[in-house]
Amino acid sequence: MTSARQPFLALIFDLCKQTRLFKAIMVMLSPLLQTLTSTHHIRTKQPRHVVEQVYEKSMEEFTAETRAVFEKPLSLDRLLDYSDKLQKEYKERLQSSNISMLPSYQHTLPTGLEKGDFLALDVGGSTFRVALIRLCGRKENGESEIQIRRIRNVVIDKKIRDLKGQEFFDWMAERIADMLAEYNHMNGTTDARLPMGLAWSFPVEQTSPRTGKLLAMGKGFCATHGCEEQDLSELIMRSCRRKNVNVEMRAIVNDGSATLVSQAYRDPTARMSLILGTGMNAAVYLPTTALARAKFGPRPAAWFRSAAHVLVNTELSMFGKHTLPTTRWDDALNAAHTLPDFQPLEYLCTGRYLGEIARLILLDAIASAGLFAGHVPELLTEPYALDTRLLAAFEADPDPALSTASATFLASHRLPPSAPAPRQEDWLFLRTTAQLVSRRAQAYLATALHALWRLRTREEGLEPGCDGSAVSIACNGTLAEKYPGFLQGTQGVLDALCGEGMGVGEGGRKVALEMAPESSILGAAVAVCCAE
Numbered sequence: 001m002t003s004a005r006q007p008f009l010a011l012i013f014d015l016c017k018q019t020r021l022f023k024a025i026m027v028m029l030s031p032l033l034q035t036l037t038s039t040h041h042i043r044t045k046q047p048r049h050v051v052e053q054v055y056e057k058s059m060e061e062f063t064a065e066t067r068a069v070f071e072k073p074l075s076l077d078r079l080l081d082y083s084d085k086l087q088k089e090y091k092e093r094l095q096s097s098n099i100s101m102l103p104s105y106q107h108t109l110p111t112g113l114e115k116g117d118f119l120a121l122d123v124g125g126s127t128f129r130v131a132l133i134r135l136c137g138r139k140e141n142g143e144s145e146i147q148i149r150r151i152r153n154v155v156i157d158k159k160i161r162d163l164k165g166q167e168f169f170d171w172m173a174e175r176i177a178d179m180l181a182e183y184n185h186m187n188g189t190t191d192a193r194l195p196m197g198l199a200w201s202f203p204v205e206q207t208s209p210r211t212g213k214l215l216a217m218g219k220g221f222c223a224t225h226g227c228e229e230q231d232l233s234e235l236i237m238r239s240c241r242r243k244n245v246n247v248e249m250r251a252i253v254n255d256g257s258a259t260l261v262s263q264a265y266r267d268p269t270a271r272m273s274l275i276l277g278t279g280m281n282a283a284v285y286l287p288t289t290a291l292a293r294a295k296f297g298p299r300p301a302a303w304f305r306s307a308a309h310v311l312v313n314t315e316l317s318m319f320g321k322h323t324l325p326t327t328r329w330d331d332a333l334n335a336a337h338t339l340p341d342f343q344p345l346e347y348l349c350t351g352r353y354l355g356e357i358a359r360l361i362l363l364d365a366i367a368s369a370g371l372f373a374g375h376v377p378e379l380l381t382e383p384y385a386l387d388t389r390l391l392a393a394f395e396a397d398p399d400p401a402l403s404t405a406s407a408t409f410l411a412s413h414r415l416p417p418s419a420p421a422p423r424q425e426d427w428l429f430l431r432t433t434a435q436l437v438s439r440r441a442q443a444y445l446a447t448a449l450h451a452l453w454r455l456r457t458r459e460e461g462l463e464p465g466c467d468g469s470a471v472s473i474a475c476n477g478t479l480a481e482k483y484p485g486f487l488q489g490t491q492g493v494l495d496a497l498c499g500e501g502m503g504v505g506e507g508g509r510k511v512a513l514e515m516a517p518e519s520s521i522l523g524a525a526v527a528v529c530c531a532e
């Protein structure tokens with residue numbers, strides 16, 4: 001009966017792998033660990049019911065300690081202090097950074113009065129979507145309407161990713177041709193010419209609102225083969241012209257811009273957007289004077305003459321390194337990351353990382369406080385093996401016994417047959433962990449958004465309480481959409497930070513998070529109007 005010991009050793013091995021710091025600590029502790037494991041070895045030879053593993057601390061102590069380190073930084077005073085510091089970071093990078101606070105070419109937002117039919121394209125890692133979009137303008141009730149009249153999702157499988165250079169764009173042109181034919185059929189025309197917008201979720205170096213240099217796409221795509229640095233618009237248009245597809249590329253947008261402009265069409269207070277899924281990003285609409293001239297790079301003088309504002313890609317994930325307090329588990333995650341320190345806010349707040357932070361806490365609790373009676377569930381020693389969806393399951397389970405969530409957990413992370421059945425207390429600890437990790441993510445995210453709102457308000461020369469200062473933030477992404485209570489929790493912290501109750505904007509809110517459904521495809525169409 002040494003099975004209890006094996007996971008314990010595996011765990012130490014895993015922790016050692018996490019960081020060099022851990023390694024050093026383990027070396028220092030190794031005599032103690034040896035004694036621990038050898039006594040353990042002797043004990044496990046006794047019948048199981050008398051086995052009493054000695055742990056550093058009780059589960060209650062571990063829980064209390066974890067709660068304290070997660071909750072301590074979240075008092076309103078502290079969050080406001082981080083917000084001040086983040087505003088300083090933003091200001092610095094608006095002056096000089098070539099990786100964050102990047103101005104786009106987009107300098108107007110839609111008015112909501114624009115009308116017309118558009119072809120919208122959305123190219124992502126696994127799907128290509130083509131749609132016919134109608135902007136209907138403002139209706140009698142004062143609301144502006146957008147219709148998706150037709151939409152087609154095409155899976156991008158390996159065969160498509162393998163298409164080299166122009167072949168990939170020829171493949172796109174065929175799907176565009178089908179959609180245009182459908183439009184002509186619906187419209188009773190034979191030769192309609194449609195303006196087209198593209199949401200491109202890959203790197204592109206924009207050179208105007210409608211053009212941009214194709215950069216390496218990653219994710220196994222070969223489309224850049226022989227075409228790197230060529231104009232993306234022209235690559236698509238070349239394929240369309242060859243097939244006599246009567247369209248005209250008028251706008252290229254990234255996720256963040258697409259989300260903001262699609263929402264701005266319907267909501268005149270939309271000034272920021274937030275993408276919150278596996279990763280994160282935000283865009284903000286600022287006066288051009290907020291950025292140093294050098295940040296804009298070479299642009300035609302005409303652009304500067306016509307642009308009073310500009311849509312800025314913040315790369316928000318990269319902020320907060322020296323501002324937001326972290327725990328020892330965050331530090332272990334960061335140290336083991338392929339790009340340590342690169343996206344500090346993202347490592348604390350997004351779908352890819354919440355599960356990983358929780359995994360490191362669980363391993364710690366197993367080893368030092370006897371969670372699961374010291375047994376390591378299957379795969380839990382694998383980095384990134386704990387899916388954030390499992391945390392969501394623990395937060396969503398209304399059953400006090402957490403029966404659904406615990407079954408879901410055990411389906412991916414079985415306990416060894418020799419392990420005793422988990423106690424209620426174990427499952428409650430998992431739920432507490434999910435709550436602590438996600439609440440902190442909501443608080444930090446709200447703080448980063450609050451800082452962005454304050455920056456925007458100041459750059460516009462507005463008072464934080466006055467009418468024009470109320471904004472809505474257009475949101476998209478799976479974490480925002482699917483994680484139970486995530487957006488509401490973030491809104492709650494934002495309200496507190498903004499000192500709600502002073503009566504501005506809708507429901508007295510100064511900053512309102514709004515889901516922006518279908519933001520990429522709609523944003524691609526709306527962007528065509530903004531680019532005019």
Ligand SMILES: *[C@@H]1O[C@H](CO)[C@@H](O)[C@H](O)[C@H]1NC(C)=O
Pocket residue numbers: 098
């Ligand atoms: C970005 O800026 C850093 C210094 O701040 C510089 O070393 C680097 O070469 C720049 N990169 C580009 C692509 O301009």
Ligand SMILES: *[C@@H]1O[C@H](CO)[C@@H](O)[C@H](O)[C@H]1NC(C)=O
Pocket residue numbers: 117187188189191192193194
């Ligand atoms: C669709 O049909 C209407 C009415 O015949 C026409 O005015 C319009 O130009 C057509 N749309 C396009 C994009 O050609």
Ligand SMILES: *[C@@H]1O[C@H](CO)[C@@H](O)[C@H](O)[C@H]1NC(C)=O
Pocket residue numbers: 124255256258259275476477517518519520
């Ligand atoms: C926004 O959400 C939709 C699903 O509602 C998704 O298809 C789309 O890719 C998302 N867009 C962005 C920019 O995240």
